[in-house]
Amino acid sequence: MSTRLSQLFVRTLREDPVDAEVASHRLLVRAGYVRRQAPGIFAWLPLGLKVRRKVEQIVREEMEAAGAQEVLFPGLLPREPYEASGRWEEYGDGLFRLKDRKGADYLLAPTHEEVFTLLVKDLYSSYKDLPLTIYQIQDKYRDEARPRAGLLRGREFSMKDAYSFDYTDEGLDASYQNQRDAYERIFARLGLEVVIVKADAGAMGGSRSEEFLHPTAVGEDTFVRSAGGYAANVEAFTTTAPDPLPTEGLPEAVVFDSPETPTIDTLVALVNERHPRADRPWTAADTLKNVVLSLTHLDGSRELVIVGLPGDREVDMKRAEVAFAPAEVEAASEADFVKQPLLVKGYIGPWSPEGAVLGEESATEIRYLLDPRVVEGTQWVTGANADEKHVLNLVAGRDFGADGIADIAEVRAGDLAPDGSGPVELARGMELGHVFQLGRKYAEALGLKVLDENGKLVTVTMGSYGIGVTRALAAVAELNNDGRGLIWPRAVAPFDVHVIAATKDETVYAAAEQMVLDLEATGADVLFDDRLKVSPGVKFGDAELLGVPIIVVVGKGAADGIVELWDRRTGVKTPTPIADLVAAYKQLP
Amino acid sequence: MSTRLSQLFVRTLREDPVDAEVASHRLLVRAGYVRRQAPGIFAWLPLGLKVRRKVEQIVREEMEAAGAQEVLFPGLLPREPYEASGRWEEYGDGLFRLKDRKGADYLLAPTHEEVFTLLVKDLYSSYKDLPLTIYQIQDKYRDEARPRAGLLRGREFSMKDAYSFDYTDEGLDASYQNQRDAYERIFARLGLEVVIVKADAGAMGGSRSEEFLHPTAVGEDTFVRSAGGYAANVEAFTTTAPDPLPTEGLPEAVVFDSPETPTIDTLVALVNERHPRADRPWTAADTLKNVVLSLTHLDGSRELVIVGLPGDREVDMKRAEVAFAPAEVEAASEADFVKQPLLVKGYIGPWSPEGAVLGEESATEIRYLLDPRVVEGTQWVTGANADEKHVLNLVAGRDFGADGIADIAEVRAGDLAPDGSGPVELARGMELGHVFQLGRKYAEALGLKVLDENGKLVTVTMGSYGIGVTRALAAVAELNNDGRGLIWPRAVAPFDVHVIAATKDETVYAAAEQMVLDLEATGADVLFDDRLKVSPGVKFGDAELLGVPIIVVVGKGAADGIVELWDRRTGVKTPTPIADLVAAYKQLP
Incomplete structure (x- = not known):
């Protein structure tokens, strides 16, 4: 096959699009691969579509190799299955909802767990039918609050979503591993380095969950990894609690005046000045900061919670969202404080001389939760629940307790991996894939059971496996470019080779045409820059921008x-030598 | 390639789905090709998806052969371009509309004229860039009032839509012909007989429009054709007006009493009894029926019109919709008559003894329109706009006129084709494709202009060309089945050959497996019914239902x-003989 550039529906742009934040977005628009239709919604021009089809084909081949069977669901789906699973509500503003002419509720599916579950329920009824993995490559819709970075976070995007069905936990483990292996092969074929990190499985009700992150500075996800092989999304990182310490013999708690200490720093300065410690100065890590959060539950009700954490750490709101999911989390407002006169802003603590003690013996209706580091026997400088008063030597387990744990403090380089593999480092990554043991949540909600070997009805256990196809394409573009344009890996390049007729000389032009025919004869898909009124310089610049990895310049x-x-x-x-061109082309790696 | 039926995600059903009205729907569900998700919305199982991809590939190959380039637009689009073209309103309830989280209006695109126009405007600026034809194979959405017949009229369906861009009318004619030819090749490859009929071009503002109808009793469209080669959708049929006749010497109009003549039949009986004609009896064709219609315009305003047509014809509301588009048409209600005391229900006519004459000298604000057959010199029995009074010998052009023509009477077998090719017959057809000269409507609305040879800005002229991919698939299924199941043409069959191991004997089973390998080696895609606990009878029944055209039965x-x-x-x-099987398979037509 060959295509003449003079006929190809494409225009390259000299200027970057004004809304492009990342290289892939900038270059895919400039090189004429995609065009924006609305925020996070793109049209695919011929070049872009060719690359997209190649990425899809790699995904499809590896799904087939993994024994998954392709199906195709509609993007427009009725509300009922998503109502049954709870996701109609849980998805919040991220779900595009609409009504048909009869007023019935529909949605544009963000993923398809519910309808895959129902389809298997419709067709299958016996353990003999399982295991089964089915998948689709289909357009998904999510009404992102901040669609950004071009194709990296769109509102309409192509995704491969697969779902596995087993009737035993061991079966699910095998199906999960099978998809996980396929994902490793897919990313290898795309030339994309990935780190497989533990991900939060929380709100979805599943047991095991991993993300395939491509490490890149433009990634939206932060993950941690240890030299010993631990890797996790920060949302999924679990803080290791230290061993409890004996409380006997520890000094008594001391209440002290602390006017004008609006920050941890000013508090530390004050306590170092007025109550210096012999062996070493007090630091923020010695203080216990008590943060008031407001949760909005699915039913719309609001709840305040107080979380105590070491004063040298901030709350990581993404970790908090996971910890409190499906509730939405935000910092408590001034209005919240006004309604809670027992909370003395700036001086909140788990204990007070007046007896207003938070925790197990909470004096308020508000739950008090503690960072995992605040174990029995640890001593803290913290608020005394009284205006302009803090307390020293307050001992966890002796002077105060809590209603539970909240592991929502920020993760830092140097924190210890929970598996004992040593300190972690932080990195940025782009999520390209997600494998997830859903377990029985959807099967239970939608009644998917099969008869087992003993003729007993058992609930099916499921896995869900997603790859962002258009995002993976953008990741390839993000990784493979330079100042002058895109540089596609051969596996997904829109053309195999780009032939440039670099002079207007008729003999040269005829020679170039012959080379196009000769290259085509090898099975290559050839782009031929046959434009007559375009200078060689412009042709070279366009070739660099378009990014076909192999270029043949036919000049004087x-x-x-x-x-x-x-x-x-x-x-x-x-x-x-022209005589050797085809042979040289064929020998390229 | 080969697939084991024991592993394939499919279940055949013995019972027809309750909502299935047509054979294709019934069989595609029973054979496990598709499953309904909501009215007019289907999921595609592996077998169905394989056939769908084959149909798509045939369409794609013929588009590429016609020089069209593939792109891909999103299904979710912003309101603005459709607002500019007027279609946001014009589409009425048929358009799925929704809002994003910021309250911006979006739609699920029914077709993509607007955004294709804008994309070409974005990329191209010179006549040298034209002609251009670009297309996509993409999912479309239309909120049909009565989704029916399975895939034949869905609310989400796959469509190939192509758009051509030219700067001269001759260019548009060539682009149109090019797509039209491609459509003929596509339907030939699908084995679908089609009749190309003239279609209404009216409301879309275009000049030439043809539909590709597959003649079938389950078709929703009625078309006419003459032995001389004329073919048109009934909506596009134009009635040939007879030549005018001289009005001199015709008898005077005679008003007569006509109590209790609620119908044309009673009127005809009365006039034959009281005012018999010497040469032949009066018939319904001698009467002029005056029908009051209510139009609702796009701006919401309502208008009554009266249409006079021969009493032996009914108004065809589909033809009326086309004639009055984009207004909506319905019969006038009782309330409408109450508001118009000059309209004497049952006795409406174009003339009255009291001087209330409709037409050019209309006594009301209501437009009076005439069927094309009511030419000057024709004589009619009709209402006299007075209670219980009709009039005889009322002569068009002498006694009454009109504000215009309305060609909205039903078309009947025997009516004359407008091109002089003789009488037409009526038939039912299923619309599979539509080619359409849009002209400059969209380019004007959206400002698509290019510089011509003289450096002058000219508005681009466009064509729009659609094929319903999933509907064509359903049409193939509708045409190719019998009482026992589907019978796919080889070009789109889900598998090339279906091998049945018809006994449980191990030697037979091993022989069947070897045949599968041998057939695979020819490049065939083989379905192998390897099920051990299924009787031969069930296997044969499933094979007939699934419809792979070539079956190999490996039995005793x-x-x-x-x-x-x-x-x-x-x-x-x-x-x-087994030894000859591969050779015999290869020789099949």
């Missing part, structure tokens, strides 16, 4: 039987 | 080296 040298074989990635141009 | 005869090669269409089972 063609009269002497020589062309240049240009490696877009290295920039190396190798003079090659 | 395999021990003697003989299998049966079963032609699903003819039902003929040919005993074939």
